[in-house]
Amino acid sequence: MSGCASSQPSPKFTEAQRTYEVAAQGKAGEFAPDLLLESKKLLDEAEAAPNGSKKQIHLAYLADRQARLAASSAASEDYQNQANNAHAKYVSGLEQKSNSASEQLDASQSRLTEKTAALSASEGARKEAELREQAALASLDKLAQVKEEANETVITLSGSVLFETNKAKLLPIAESSLVKVANAIKTMGEEKEIVIEGHTDDRGALDMNKQLSQERAESVLAFLAGQGVDRSRMKAEGKGESDPVASNDSPEGRANNRRVELHISGGSDSNSAKTASAVRTSL
Amino acid sequence: MNRRLTGGLALSVIMISTVGCAQTPPPHSALTDAQARVSAAEAKGAQQVPTASLYLKMAQDGIETARALMAEDKNKRAAMVLQRAQKDAELAASLANEDLMKRKANEQIEHVKSLQQTNNARLVGSASHG
Numbered sequence: 001m002s003g004c005a006s007s008q009p010s011p012k013f014t015e016a017q018r019t020y021e022v023a024a025q026g027k028a029g030e031f032a033p034d035l036l037l038e039s040k041k042l043l044d045e046a047e048a049a050p051n052g053s054k055k056q057i058h059l060a061y062l063a064d065r066q067a068r069l070a071a072s073s074a075a076s077e078d079y080q081n082q083a084n085n086a087h088a089k090y091v092s093g094l095e096q097k098s099n100s101a102s103e104q105l106d107a108s109q110s111r112l113t114e115k116t117a118a119l120s121a122s123e124g125a126r127k128e129a130e131l132r133e134q135a136a137l138a139s140l141d142k143l144a145q146v147k148e149e150a151n152e153t154v155i156t157l158s159g160s161v162l163f164e165t166n167k168a169k170l171l172p173i174a175e176s177s178l179v180k181v182a183n184a185i186k187t188m189g190e191e192k193e194i195v196i197e198g199h200t201d202d203r204g205a206l207d208m209n210k211q212l213s214q215e216r217a218e219s220v221l222a223f224l225a226g227q228g229v230d231r232s233r234m235k236a237e238g239k240g241e242s243d244p245v246a247s248n249d250s251p252e253g254r255a256n257n258r259r260v261e262l263h264i265s266g267g268s269d270s271n272s273a274k275t276a277s278a279v280r281t282s283l
Numbered sequence: 284m285n286r287r288l289t290g291g292l293a294l295s296v297i298m299i300s301t302v303g304c305a306q307t308p309p310p311h312s313a314l315t316d317a318q319a320r321v322s323a324a325e326a327k328g329a330q331q332v333p334t335a336s337l338y339l340k341m342a343q344d345g346i347e348t349a350r351a352l353m354a355e356d357k358n359k360r361a362a363m364v365l366q367r368a369q370k371d372a373e374l375a376a377s378l379a380n381e382d383l384m385k386r387k388a389n390e391q392i393e394h395v396k397s398l399q400q401t402n403n404a405r406l407v408g409s410a411s412h413g
Contacts (some may be wrong), residue, residue, distance in 0.1 A: 058363050065338075065370035072377040079384035086391030093398040100405055 009051045016043055016064035028070040031077035035070035039063050144177060152265035155181060159199070159216065159258035166204075168215035170223055178220065181262065182227035188264065194234045195263040196221050201254035202241040214238025220260050309353050310362040317346050317365045320372035327379035335378035342372035 020039050028036045046059035145156040162174040170178070185194060198213030198220075217236035225231040246253035321342050329335035345368030352361035 058367070061367055062370055065367070065374050069370070069374050069377050072374065072381045076377070076381045076384045079381065079388040083384065083388040083391045086388065086395050089395045090391060090398055093395060093402060097398065097402055097405070100402070 007051060009047070010053075010057045010060055012057045012064070013043075013046050013051075013060040016046065016060040016067065019064045020067040023067040023071040023074075026071055026074060027078055028067075028074040031074035032070040035066060035073055039066035039070055042066055144181075152263050155262040155264070157181075157220075157260045157262075158255070159260060160255055162220070162260060163216055166212065168212060168219050170219050175223065178223050179227055182224045182229050185224065185229050185262075185264065186227075190230070190233075191266060192233065192264055193266045194224075194229070195265075196224075196234060196236045197243075197261045197263065198236070198238045198240075199243055199245075199257060199259045199261065200241050201257040202244070202248040203254065206240060210238050210240035212238070213240050216260060220262075306356065307358040307362065309356075309358050310349070310365055313362055313365040313369070314346065314349060314353070317342065317349070317368040317372060320369055320376065321346065324372050324376035324379060327376050327383070329375040329379040332379045332382045335375045335382065337375075338371045338378065339375040342368045342375060344368075345371060 020036075020043055023036060023039070040063075042059050042063035046056050046063055049056035049059060144158075147154045147156070157174075157177065161177075162170060164171065185192070196217045198215070198217035200209040200213050202209075204212075214236065215238070217238055221231070221234045221236045224234060241248075241257070244253075244257045245259070246256040248254050248257060321339065324335065324339050324342070327335075329339045345364050349361040349364040349368065352358070352364060
């Protein structure tokens with residue numbers, strides 16, 4: 001029996017040894033030490049078995065598979081770790097993406113808040129301007145008187161509201177009221193004639209007052225023409241201080257005397273009451 | 284005396300005969316175990332993984348060989364063949380699992396690369412807008 005035993009170990013044993021060494025040098029020692037140890041035990045048993053015997057070949061076979069199993073199991077563990085690390089990086093990347101999106105959202109919201117605040121301020125300013133304009137118009141309405149006389153309608157506008165002192169240039173606020181006047185005139189018949197009279201108080205030189213009242217009447221005429229009222233229907237007359245409606249002895253009286261009157265007359269529609277009503281409605 | 288001697292001799296002959304005829308019982312349990320391991324390897328998709336399919340085939344062949352040996356009452360040899368088939372099936376399952384883990388790891392790594400590229404593009408985009 002011993003005579004049949006070879007002096008050399010079985011090639012299967014040598015192969016199993018190499019497989020074991022490869023596994024041990026790899027990650028099996030770290031990730032699958034139990035499986036590797038089992039392979040070593042089988043290898044030791046094979047080594048102890050008679051060289052070339054069926055027992056040695058059988059044990060070497062098992063040791064080889066066990067070493068491969070250890071290597072494969074370790075590789076799986078290694079891949080699992082790689083997957084876990086990659087997943088952690090992915091989650092971290094998602095958080096980074098989320099944070100970046102959140103920062104961008106915050107920035108957008110911040111910009112939106114700023115714009116809303118600016119818009120609100122702008123809206124507030126606009127409302128304030130509207131209120132000022134309404135107040136000014138209200139004061140103008142109080143000062144724009146409409147009277148019906150026998151054959152004409154007379155609209156009287158306070159000079160102090162239309163012009164700066166001693167100047168013929170219309171104040172911006174007066175233009176709003178004159179736009180309404182222009183619209184009212186345009187609703188009347190095309191054949192109506194409009195005489196625009198400028199009046200002053202009695203302070204200052206006569207000639208100067210005459211000239212100032214003329215220039216003021218012409219300013220109103222020019223503005224109304226600019227608003228679409230036919231220029232050929234209008235005429236400007238500077239009356240100076242010649243036609244007061246109140247005493248020049250008091251400040252209130254002088255203020256009433258500083259005025260521009262629009263005398264609207266003529267045309268087929270001779271009903272001045274109707275014309276005045278139309279003007280009031282427009283104003 | 285002769286009768287006693289005759290009886291003792293007869294007993295010895297029976298004992299020797301029993302030991303001499305003693306056979307390894309059929310390795311049914313090992314066969315069942317090997318079959319279960321082959322099924323487990325197949326469930327892990329070992330057939331579709333080249334390295335795993337090689338060992339799966341060896342396990343299946345081993346089971347067939349063992350059955351044939353058991354049919355011939357060569358149970359000891361069948362038990363050894365089944366022992367190898369068990370290891371082959373176990374290795375096939377492990378290699379199939381390794382392949383799966385490898386693919387999952389690669390998928391995760393690709394996801395990360397894709398996300399990093401997206402994030403980098405966003406950073407570049409936001410930097411150019413800012």
